[in-house]
Amino acid sequence: MFDYHMHSKVSFDGKDPAPALVEAAVKAGLKEICFTDHIDYFANTDHQDWVFDTQVYRRTYEGLSHPALKIRRGMEFGLKPYNAPQLREDLKRYPFDFVLGSVHFVDEVDVYFPEFWAGKTIFQAERQYLEETLACVQAHEDFDVLAHLTYISKARPHPAPRPVPYEEHRAVIEEILKELVRKEKGLEMNSSGVDRCGDFLPYGVCFQRFRALGGRIVTIGSDAHTASRVGQYSDRACQILKEIFGYVCTFQGRQPIFHRL
Ligand SMILES: [Zn+2]
Numbered sequence: 055m056f057d058y059h060m061h062s063k064v065s066f067d068g069k070d071p072a073p074a075l076v077e078a079a080v081k082a083g084l085k086e087i088c089f090t091d092h093i094d095y096f097a098n099t100d101h102q103d104w105v106f107d108t109q110v111y112r113r114t115y116e117g118l119s120h121p122a123l124k125i126r127r128g129m130e131f132g133l134k135p136y137n138a139p140q141l142r143e144d145l146k147r148y149p150f151d152f153v154l155g156s157v158h159f160v161d162e163v164d165v166y167f168p169e170f171w172a173g174k175t176i177f178q179a180e181r182q183y184l185e186e187t188l189a190c191v192q193a194h195e196d197f198d199v200l201a202h203l204t205y206i207s208k209a210r211p212h213p214a215p216r217p218v219p220y221e222e223h224r225a226v227i228e229e230i231l232k233e234l235v236r237k238e239k240g241l242e243m244n245s246s247g248v249d250r251c252g253d254f255l256p257y258g259v260c261f262q263r264f265r266a267l268g269g270r271i272v273t274i275g276s277d278a279h280t281a282s283r284v285g286q287y288s289d290r291a292c293q294i295l296k297e298i299f300g301y302v303c304t305f306q307g308r309q310p311i312f313h314r315l
């Protein structure tokens with residue numbers, strides 16, 4: 055089992071040190087993990103940058119090892135429609151194994167904050183988030199896998215948390231998936247939505263469509279910000295991907311490795 059999305063204290067919002075996450079991963083029976091700390095510019099309501107210190111990153115992860123676990127080093131980059139040059143610049147920080155592309159903001163507003171939801175129906179908020187995601191995947195070439203496609207459904211001020219309904223947003227979700235296929239990028243099954251809105255971000259039907267459209271690369275991530283969530287629901291995610299793809303991917307040096315399930 056694998057967990058390819060987690061944050062140690064290297065991230066501004068990580069709660070536990072990296073060795074605690076490693077121990078938790080071994081306890082959960084995982085075979086391989088990847089640290090994916092945040093690089094997110096012009097973030098939050100005060101528009102600060104949430105960017106890890108490369109020296110701290112190196113000091114934390116280089117030399118971190120465990121005989122029962124493969125440990126990879128990645129990052130989670132906050133995509134904006136205009137910041138592809140910034141991502142290229144940040145890739146020079148370290149020879150990352152894996153780069154998640156994420157969308158946390160729409161027009162510079164964090165969808166986690168009530169400000170984004172003011173005056174919108176749930177449908178409108180979902181649609182706006184997905185349209186921003188489409189613009190981001192169209193503008194970017196240098197990430198490996200799109201993280202939590204339906205992140206909007208776990209946003210805190212969400213008046214009635216629900217998994218983003220595929221049928222209601224079919225056209226825009228299909229455009230996003232087609233763009234990922236065209237660019238040979240992957241799709242992440244993020245388990246952090248299970249407790250928050252009742253399903254994976256995104257859930258099975260999106261992976262079925264991704265596969266039907268020619269998508270090949272799929273990863274699993276808990277998005278753990280604490281040791282206690284490492285590997286959470288990874289077994290359920292594996293089961294779903296086993297039925298749809300028969301494998302799950304890990305990465306080394308930005309290249310996907312396919313593991314038959
Ligand atoms: Zn994220």
Ligand SMILES: [Zn+2]
Binds near residue numbers: 060061
């Ligand atoms: Zn994350």
